[in-house]
Amino acid sequence: MKEQSINSNKKLGLGARIGDELRRNFVLYLMAIPVLAYFVLFCYLPMFGIVIAFQDFNLAKGVFGSPWAGMYGFENFYRFFTGKLFWPVIKNTLLISFYEILFSFPAPIIFALMLNEIKNLKYKKIVQTVTYLPHFISMVVICSMIIRFLDEDGIITSFISLFTGTRKNYMIEPGAFRTIFIGSGIWQGVGWSSIIYISALSSIDQELYEAAVIDGAGKWKQVVHITIPGIASTIIILFIMRMGQVLSVGYEKIILLQNSYTKSVSRVISSYVYERGLGEGNDVSFSSAVGILQSLVNIIFLTVTNTISKKVTDSGLF
Amino acid sequence: MVYKPSIGERVFNVFNILFMAVMIFICLYPFWYCVTCSLSKNIVGNTASLMLLPKGFSLAAYKKVLADPLILTGYKVTIFTVVVATVLNLIFTTLAAFLLTRRDFALRNFITWTMLITLYFSGGMIPTYIVYTQFLGLENSLLALILPGLISVYNTIVMRTNFEGIPRSLEESVKVDGGNDMHVLWHIIVPLSKAVISVMVLFYGVSHWNAWFNALLYIRDRDKIPLQLALRAILIQEQVNTGEGAVDSMGIAENIKFATIIVATLPILCVYPFIQKYFVKGVMIGAVKG
Incomplete structure (x- = not known):
């Protein structure tokens, strides 16, 4: 609603403008799908993988099932700092x-x-x-x-x-x-x-x-x-x-x-x-x-x- | 205006020319040395002398190397990955670069940032490994050698810079005839970008030829091991064992190692003189822009 009112002084409403953009650049959106899919799957998904640093990761239990590490999740960091x-x-x-x-x-x-x-x-x-x-x-x-x-x-x-x-x-x-x-x-x-x-x-x-x-x-x-x-x-x-x-x-x-x-x-x-x-x-x-x-x-x-x-x-x- | 060099300058110039000659020598000789050693008959260990020509002549080492199953499968796997991965790299990089040149495309900035962020942030080796093997099923799959690095942000920038040099008026004609952006890309941009596309073929191709680390992480089966990882097994891990005390090197074994190096490097050494000017061109485009 709020966005609508901001854009209301322009010629077209937001929905209509999105529709227009999609129609005009339809081919570009099709091209963007594989490109973005690559970056999401192979670059951004691994970034979420860093949660395992705060876990006691166990292959059998996986990322969602592994327990959190001790010391509020920072045990692995502590082990590195104090390791020989x-x-x-x-x-x-x-x-x-x-x-x-x-x-x-x-x-x-x-x-x-x-x-x-x-x-x-x-x-x-x-x-x-x-x-x-x-x-x-x-x-x-x-x-x-x-x-x-x-x-x-x-x-x-x-x-x-x-x-x-x-x-x-x-x-x-x-x-x-x-x-x-x-x-x-x-x-x-x-x-x-x-x-x-x-x-x-x-x-x-x-x-x-x-x-x-x-x-x-x-x-x-x-x-x-x-x-x-x-x-x-x-x-x-x-x-x-x-x-x-x-x-x-x-x-x-x-x-x-x-x-x-x-x-x-x-x-x-x-x-x-x-x-x-x-x-x-x-x-x-x-x-x-x-x-x-x-x-x-x-x-x-x-x-x-x-x-x-x-x-x-x-x-x-x- | 005639400039008269001082004595110091002239001494420097002579020194400089000699220094560059030394540079040429130390960049070329190691490879020539490998060639001569691989062709020599019976060298016991490496020889102390500077070898300019092989001592004796024998192709025995090459026969052994080319009969090695590890090398043969390595060659097959590497050629397969280089071809498939480079083709995919080209398609994806061209699409990404093209999208970045579309000024009236609403997602242009979003895509730019999506790419730039990955230059500075990544999951790191281990989280990436876990995600690729647990969620994307890349363990022991040749896709692990092909899909990661599908779009290099740096190469995309080089390509985009090149695309932007193509006059807009050319694509107007396609649009007037009712063509869409796909027609613009295929009939205008791609035919006019042959130089930069060949640079990309070379950049991506060489990097796939030389890659080994992802294979070390993801590949388990012997029949999927690429050439470079096979080389590591033959040339380097063997060496570690030698380092631990055993004296293994008989003359012929030494020849085989050098022959292995040459067999794995020859394709690059052969095409190098013809392609190096393209490499430099590619970097220059990036350097000016970056």
């Missing part, structure tokens, strides 16, 4: 994430800047084509190559032994895991991730450089005063997005590379969720709770970085 793996898992995750932000994040920026200085276009094109390649090779193949190359008689081990004189299987060295994980990650991603910076670089006004040359600015000054400010907004946006994934270290690669020797350093939150929920354990409620905490912390990091960035640089994601 809590601190090691948090520490491993944050360390890998920290080193990724320190090394893997700037690598494509530096690479794009260097590539931008290559004047021979044909050479530049070849370099780009070739450095994108590792991005398209499957994670399973990449990881099995890493494992082959770094075992006791692998080719990288052989190369290192030229300097150290000793050989060992680096894949079972806990001290080497982070270096391998992050180093190979840079190798896989540096070319592909640089595309977005290269496209940002190409949109910088070339007249700025000509003006700088007339003013007598050298190459270095041009980079500092024109190039970097020109791609700064891209860098900031990507940095904020990266900060929103602080606790999401890629589990696929962790699971493929880790073994019983390196679990003490390679067990991160996301791989722990898999391990406890489906891999070795069967504690789906517990690992759902851990998963929720991970998403919560990620959202907090995303928001905080975005707020700081808006205050300091005036640009943000939202």
Whole structure:
């Protein structure tokens, strides 16, 4: 009734307008059905699945029949906080994430800047084509190559032994895991991730450089005063997005590379969720709770970085 | 205006060119190394030297790999999933992208938000697993490799951006002739979007070819295991056992592992040089918009 009265000053009533819209865009509504059905079934329905984090989930009883967890439903969270793996898992995750932000994040920026200085276009094109390649090779193949190359008689081990004189299987060295994980990650991603910076670089006004040359600015000054400010907004946006994934270290690669020797350093939150929920354990409620905490912390990091960035640089994601 | 580079600059330029040459080497050589090792006769373990050509020549490793039932079913399952899933991806993504370009469609904003929210919120691995297996019946079904990820929001945005570049006047002519939106999509939009559609075929196709994790979660039967999961069983889990003390690697076994890597990667390595320009194009469209 109320809606009717609001719309009554318009030409048609609400019902008539809905009817008109349905008739006019009938085909579009038909098209929207499969699209929305996909998102509801495969994306939104699983979101309601998080109730199992507050339950003592039991496969036989199902989502509707399982009893609520103790401590007003928060027992699973409490078990994670007080469990003996809590601190090691948090520490491993944050360390890998920290080193990724320190090394893997700037690598494509530096690479794009260097590539931008290559004047021979044909050479530049070849370099780009070739450095994108590792991005398209499957994670399973990449990881099995890493494992082959770094075992006791692998080719990288052989190369290192030229300097150290000793050989060992680096894949079972806990001290080497982070270096391998992050180093190979840079190798896989540096070319592909640089595309977005290269496209940002190409949109910088070339007249700025000509003006700088007339003013007598050298190459270095041009980079500092024109190039970097020109791609700064891209860098900031990507940095904020990266900060929103602080606790999401890629589990696929962790699971493929880790073994019983390196679990003490390679067990991160996301791989722990898999391990406890489906891999070795069967504690789906517990690992759902851990998963929720991970998403919560990620959202907090995303928001905080975005707020700081808006205050300091005036640009943000939202 | 003639610009005269300083000495420092010239040193940098030389260094830069050499550095890029090193990049080319470290991105290509690992794959070439796998090829040479897989073709070599009797290498005991990996060899220490930089191998540029195979030592001896033998196809024995490939014969063994191609006779492996795990690899053969893996190939079949993967080709099936890649084809079916990519076709479905294309249909659904095109529909979604098209809906987002219809400005007079009342649900347009609703659909936009429905999609954007999923970029930031999801059920997470375990709740998703429970819902898919308990309510959607995806356990041990090839549909588990096909249906999740049917519409990638990122790809939809790339496609929509492309559709919006098509002049409105073209579709007016269809509407004047009494055609509806389906006619617009099929007779105007799709024929004019061949480039972006091929980008989508490649994006989706490669991701299905490389996928393994959903198979690990949902597939139980041996005859439904896709190639990448079979590779993991052959190449990585075996390695973990080696890590636990046993010395297993005789020369021939080592060759087989490298041959397996090549057999699984060759399709991508072969088409890569031809398709990479499309990939870059696809990302550029997204980058400009995003």
